[in-house]
Amino acid sequence: MQRSQLVTKDLVLIGGGHSHAIVLRMLGMKPIPGIRVTLITEASDTPYSGMLPGHVAGFYTHEECHIDLRCLAQFAQVQFYRDRVIGLDLVNKKVICANRPPVAYDLLSVDIGSTPAQISVPGAAEYAIPAKPVSQFLQHWDELCRDVTVADPPNSPCKGGLLRLGIVGGGAGGVELAMAMQGHLQSIRSPQPRLKRGAKSSLLFREERKDRDLEIHLFQRGDELMPNYNSWVRHRCQEILIQKGIQIHLRETVCKIKKSFPTPDSRTGAQPCVPTSHTINCESGLQVECDRIFWVTQASAPDWLEAAGIATDERGFILVNNALQSISHPDVFAAGDIASMANYPRPKAGVFAVRQGKPLFKNLRRAILGQSLQPYKPQKQYLSLIGTGDGKAIAAWGNFGFGATGWLWRWKDAIDRKFMQRFSNLPQMAEKSQKSKVKSQNLKSTIQNPPTPTLPLPTPSKMPCAGCGSKVSSTVLERVLNQIKQDSTNWCDRQDIIIGLDAPDDAAVVEVPGGLWMVHTIDHFRSLINDPYIFGKITANHCLSDIFAMGATPQSALAIATIPYALESKTEETLYQLLSGAVKVLSDAQTPLVGGHTTEGAELEFGLSCNGLVHPDKLLRKGGMLAGQVLILTKALGTGTLFAAEMQREAKGDWIDRAVTSMLQSNQVAAACLMAHGATACTDVTGFGLAGHLYEMVRASQVAVDLNLAAIPALEGAIATLQKGIVSSLQAENLRIAHFITDLNIARAESVSQSARYSLLFDPQTSGGLLASIPAEQANQCLNNLHGLGYAQSCTIGKVVDLEGDRQPIALSIL
Incomplete structure (x- = not known):
């Protein structure tokens, strides 16, 4: 009988940033022997920063500018945990999550991007919309576009109402966002056609200035916009912003945002299309009323990184050496915006995250295999193509600048689409070389019995035999049950449980009250999802449903689990995640787990035998x-x-x-x-x-x-x-x-x-x-x-x- 290969180490990836997306793709092409890889991320897709301004401008759909991480994890045969990381236990090597048990690791890599600096301005946290996390920003942006679209049909009483937007932060992100928003909102609200390709720029400015019902205010505390770019690019972008009618407020430090009542358009008397309004107050005394305020300031890192005790720079980003390895914890790597290279400080730009993907994969692989790491040196200069929201772009390279032109945008579009095609057109592996769209009569698996991918690992020298019943060791089982007992608030504490897991015997014993009927049910699955915690919760819900469908109240449950072959510590981790999920659902239903059976096998399987009580008159x-x-x-x-x-x-x-x-x-x-x-x-x-x-x-x-x-x-x-x-x-x-x-x-x-x-x-x-x-x-x-x-x-x-x-x-x- 062919056996599954032994899992020996856990590599955990926190975040689905650009670098990790590349690592996942490379893992799919070249798996690392003996390694179980887990991706923990808050969302199932991740935005590509190069196309986000184009998406805001209306040139790309959500799908075109987002990488599908679930699909990528499936390709890479990686466990996919959708959750929010809130801390690290660097001593015990565990990742602390918001909605699941801690996740153990041997090697850790962090690529979670960055967020705008903590909003300490009074009223900003309540009323401003931060540019990151991107998913939340896009929800607000899509809502605004829908509101404007609904408010502007013919004969609407709100037709042509004044819309005022504020953008706080005059870096490249704020400038590009302002132009993208202006371009998209103009296309929604303005009855005039957008500029056709090849038209003169002077016509563009005349055409755009006809939209008098849109105000965009850009606030920058410094003397100039985009301080990290050369003077030509700064002045050219400022010139285009002015020509587009975007109002620039330089040397203005926002000190307060307060809620205010919307006022009618002074020219037409029309009511504002957006029902809420806020006032931006600056230290100079300037006050500007805006319907929506977007916060695009300097990037920062989450507080839990520094609190974990890992070495960080002055802004809280993980300090890494030339191999993208933490300078304080060799078993932790980092890349993208969340990392700061100690020897090569660079701005927070997506181009560096993309370039770090390949060397990160190589060094993770070498670290796992016990090989020496290879240094990575980022480039000093990089090409920036800044979209202007109208199908044109400006090029910036060191002290060089050019544009805005349509062909630069088309060049940028080609570069970005080529990058995204790497994740939408994933190569077929040898075992998946047959036609992907299989009709029903050719399918080889079911929802209850999907194959669990296994890495092509070398056959270990000591594989468990079947003569022992393939049981999980008693020490592993005891440790897992003790840990779950500590985690659970409802653990076998009911009086009707005579013998349960607190005092295990050959079988559990439950007292049945007089006059009631007991119902029994059992279900068992091979894993349908590559997350044992979620799989445990789904299975428990499925198994309890038979009890609920008959009008009964569940009383107790027995578990049966098959855990993939692995080293003892890895078996323990899988069993802990699996049973934690099941016990969470059982506890919510006030149904204690009173016993069960565990075994080792080729793939993850889990089932529950549940019983419940019902009065004969209530039986469905x-x-x-x-x-x-x-x-x-x-x-x-x-x-x-x-x-x-x-x-x-x-x-x-x-x-x-x-x-x-x-x-x-x-x-x-x-x-x-x-x-x-x-x-x-x-x-x-x-x-x-x-x-x-x-x-x-x-x-x-x-x-x-x-x-x-x-x-x-x-x-x-x-x-x-x-x-x-x-x-x-x-x-x-x-x-x-x-x-x-x-x-x-x-x-x-x-x-x-x-x-x-x-x-x-x-x-x-x-x-x-x-x-x-x-x-x-x-x-x-x-x-x-x-x-x-x-x-x-x-x-x-x-x-x-x-x-x-x-x-x-x-x-x-x-x-």
């Missing part, structure tokens, strides 16, 4: 549907196709994020709500898909169902992946239920979307929602309550009717 079964009732579904469908697509790198990271969020939502509260509104039958939608589980209900109840196909909610991206023919391999088995469904012509409809929605009926779900029948008169109130409880996609999808004549149990319609 599949066979309780009554004619005249309506069907309510509490969650959207699509996990099967989405995770099949992720395996083929055809799913966007945001789609997987939303699917994970859905799978992490417990059905406990939804079940209580359905019962409170008279539910008589219920089931959870899992591996058989909606159609399979619905058929079980109608068959057991001896009724029929009219199902509204158009009403069935789909997770974001699920219809798109189904349209590509990407389905779980279990889909083919689930389709056998189709001969019990009428109106199958829908599956052959000319509309691709309707065909995809039909396929959604058979999509196998992991930790899916509840499907219940309730009295029709209770439906609206039930849905309102479900929405208020956080089940936003709950909806009525059909009605229960009598089974008459030779009609099929399930009939489809599109209403």
Whole structure:
């Protein structure tokens, strides 16, 4: 039997900056033997700084200027932990996260970028929008653009209302942002066409100055804008800003921002399109009223870095040597804006982060393999191409400057798109050289059974044998359980647990109160996501759903886990993350983990055996549907196709994020709500898909169902992946239920979307929602309550009717 290779070390990457993106790509091309790599990042995608001003200007979509980190991690066979890092334990080598247990490392690399310097100006933290984190900035910018677009339709009472923006910070970032914002907002608000390519610049300025209803104020405390650039570039950018009508306030230090009431346009009397207004106060006495204020000041580092005890410069950035290695902690590396090279100080610019990616990968590899590190020397000068927001750019190189011209922008655009293509067109590895878009009949995996990638590691000299039952050692298990006991606030402290993990025996013993029935269920999965903590939470939710679907209250759970072969410390880390996730969900449901079994194997697997108690009169079964009732579904469908697509790198990271969020939502509260509104039958939608589980209900109840196909909610991206023919391999088995469904012509409809929605009926779900029948008169109130409880996609999808004549149990319609 072929065995998985042994994991010997943990490399943890904090942040998805430019350098780490390159490291991940190189890891996918050339894995490091014996290493488990984990990426911890707050978002599933990361912006490319070179294209952000173009995105603000409206030239690039979000997808075009962001790197999909989930897809990149899948390519690199890297564990992907979506969380926020809040500290480092450099002594015990652990990364402290906001929403999960600490993550152990042997080697650490940090590439989290930078943030604007701490906003100490009174009122700025409350009312200003910082340029970083970029994701939050873009949310505010997109909201502003939507507000302006909605406010400017023909005949709107707000048509032509004055819009005033303030930008604090006159460096390159602030200047480029001002021009980008002006260009995009002008294209939204101005009825005149944008300048065509090749038109004279004087025409451009006349055309742009016609938009008198947009004011942009740029504040700079220094004597000149862009102090890090040569004088020609500074003066040229200032000249263009003036020609564009952007008001520049030099030698103005912002000292206070206060909220004020919006005032009508003094010229037209029109009300401002943005309902909130603020006043920028400067030390000179200058006061400027603005509707939105953007803060683009000097970069800074998060406080937790310096608090951890690692060596930093005067601004809190990690000091590194020529090998990008911390000067105080050799097991920590850093790159990008968060790093300061002790021997080669350089400005915080994306070009350096990009250039550091390759030497960072080489030195991480050499450090892991015990080889000497190689020095890296950054260039002194670099080319800057500064976009002017109108399809032109200025070039800056040392003391040289040129522009603005259209061909410079086209050159910049070509450079940026070429860089991004490295991450959107990932090379196919040898084992993935076959066609990526596999149709359903050719799929080799399911949502319940995806293969867990393994690195091509050398066979260790001492691989565990199977004669011992492949069990995890008792010391590892004891340490993990003791740690989880310390972490948990609800640990086996109920009086009905006679024998549990506090006093382990051959089996657990739980007292059952008189007059109640006990329900039992068990589920078990191979890992569908490369994060053991999240996998543990998803599995626990899935396993408990059977209890909730029957109207029962869970009492206790037993776990069974298979941990991939690794050194003892690595096995302990995986088991700790896995059980921590499961125990978190079980604790929220007031369900103690009372025992279980652990073993070692080729891939990560986990399952739970759960039991619960219910009064006989409260028991919900599949066979309780009554004619005249309506069907309510509490969650959207699509996990099967989405995770099949992720395996083929055809799913966007945001789609997987939303699917994970859905799978992490417990059905406990939804079940209580359905019962409170008279539910008589219920089931959870899992591996058989909606159609399979619905058929079980109608068959057991001896009724029929009219199902509204158009009403069935789909997770974001699920219809798109189904349209590509990407389905779980279990889909083919689930389709056998189709001969019990009428109106199958829908599956052959000319509309691709309707065909995809039909396929959604058979999509196998992991930790899916509840499907219940309730009295029709209770439906609206039930849905309102479900929405208020956080089940936003709950909806009525059909009605229960009598089974008459030779009609099929399930009939489809599109209403």
